[in-house]
Amino acid sequence: MSFFDTLAARIDSADSVVSVGLDPDPAKLPDHLADHDLPRWAFNRRIIDATHEHAACYKPNVAFYEDSDGWRALRETVAYAHGKDVPVLLDAKRADIGNTARQYANLLDHADAITVNPYLGRDSLEPFLAREDKGIIVLCRTSNPGGKDFQNLTVGNDKKLYEYVAQRCSEWNERGNVGLVVGATAPEELERVRELVPDLPFLVPGVGAQGGDAEAAVEYGLNADGVGLVNSSRGIIFAGEGENFEAAARQSARRLKDRLNRYRD
Numbered sequence: 001m002s003f004f005d006t007l008a009a010r011i012d013s014a015d016s017v018v019s020v021g022l023d024p025d026p027a028k029l030p031d032h033l034a035d036h037d038l039p040r041w042a043f044n045r046r047i048i049d050a051t052h053e054h055a056a057c058y059k060p061n062v063a064f065y066e067d068s069d070g071w072r073a074l075r076e077t078v079a080y081a082h083g084k085d086v087p088v089l090l091d092a093k094r095a096d097i098g099n100t101a102r103q104y105a106n107l108l109d110h111a112d113a114i115t116v117n118p119y120l121g122r123d124s125l126e127p128f129l130a131r132e133d134k135g136i137i138v139l140c141r142t143s144n145p146g147g148k149d150f151q152n153l154t155v156g157n158d159k160k161l162y163e164y165v166a167q168r169c170s171e172w173n174e175r176g177n178v179g180l181v182v183g184a185t186a187p188e189e190l191e192r193v194r195e196l197v198p199d200l201p202f203l204v205p206g207v208g209a210q211g212g213d214a215e216a217a218v219e220y221g222l223n224a225d226g227v228g229l230v231n232s233s234r235g236i237i238f239a240g241e242g243e244n245f246e247a248a249a250r251q252s253a254r255r256l257k258d259r260l261n262r263y264r265d
């Protein structure tokens with residue numbers, strides 16, 4: 001089964017397009033988890049318990065796990081999410097020259113989908129694109145303020161770089177496994193990318209802590225089949241503090257789900 005078929009089924013069963021970002025910043029973890037063998041895993045387990053019924057997907061960003069305990073915490077987290085029937089999108093933003101990219105693509109042995117960056121070109125993505133059953137989600141127009149520095153430059157005669165990226169990715173979607181990252185903080189670009197590539201599912205980060213446009217995220221982030229994801233990380237996992245942080249996370253995930261569902265067909 002392809003990643004997007006799995007995701008479509010999950011969106012349907014959870015009635016949700018919420019991607020819960022698992023970015024367990026060690027500086028923000030509740031004190032009572034500090035003595036745990038793997039505090040990030042202890043935190044994620046509680047977050048997953050609290051939010052899984054509202055989650056279409058979990059999106060751990062590997063930046064929060066790139067140390068020896070972190071990789072262990074990530075492995076436990078992925079297995080636990082799968083145990084709740086929720087797919088996992090590894091936010092790694094990788095790509096490199098061919099032989100290195102082949103190694104990076106092995107990350108997909110541990111997850112259902114991955115984010116990659118397109119700036120080294122087609123061959124740098126090929127080892128990822130070859131994984132037919134996995135989702136390959138390519139950065140197109142990112143949500144950060146500097147997203148416009150390069151991505152909005154006009155290249156060639158009349159197109160923005162992010163527009164080229166969208167069109168190339170659509171051509172590279174020979175196996176039906178490609179999606180795009182387009183931030184909710186750039187609603188005009190989001191609308192434009194949807195116009196250019198009507199069929200690709202988008203991962204739309206930037207709602208919640210970054211203040212992006214939730215309505216645009218749903219209107220343009222989902223394809224005609226209603227497949228796509230709207231991610232919030234800090235806005236959900238750090239909604240509360242202290243011993244009862246899970247309750248606030250649950251409420252925040254449910255609220256985001258309900259809010260986004262108001263804009264779904």
Ligand SMILES: O=C(O)c1cc(=O)[nH]c(=O)n1[C@@H]1O[C@H](COP(=O)(O)O)[C@@H](O)[C@H]1O
Nearest residue numbers: 061091115142143183205209210232233234
């Ligand atoms: O690829 C991403 O997920 C991503 C792309 C982008 O343009 N902007 C963006 O914020 N993200 C990621 O989405 C998450 C957003 O986190 P919050 O701002 O806490 O909701 C982080 O893991 C970011 O790295």
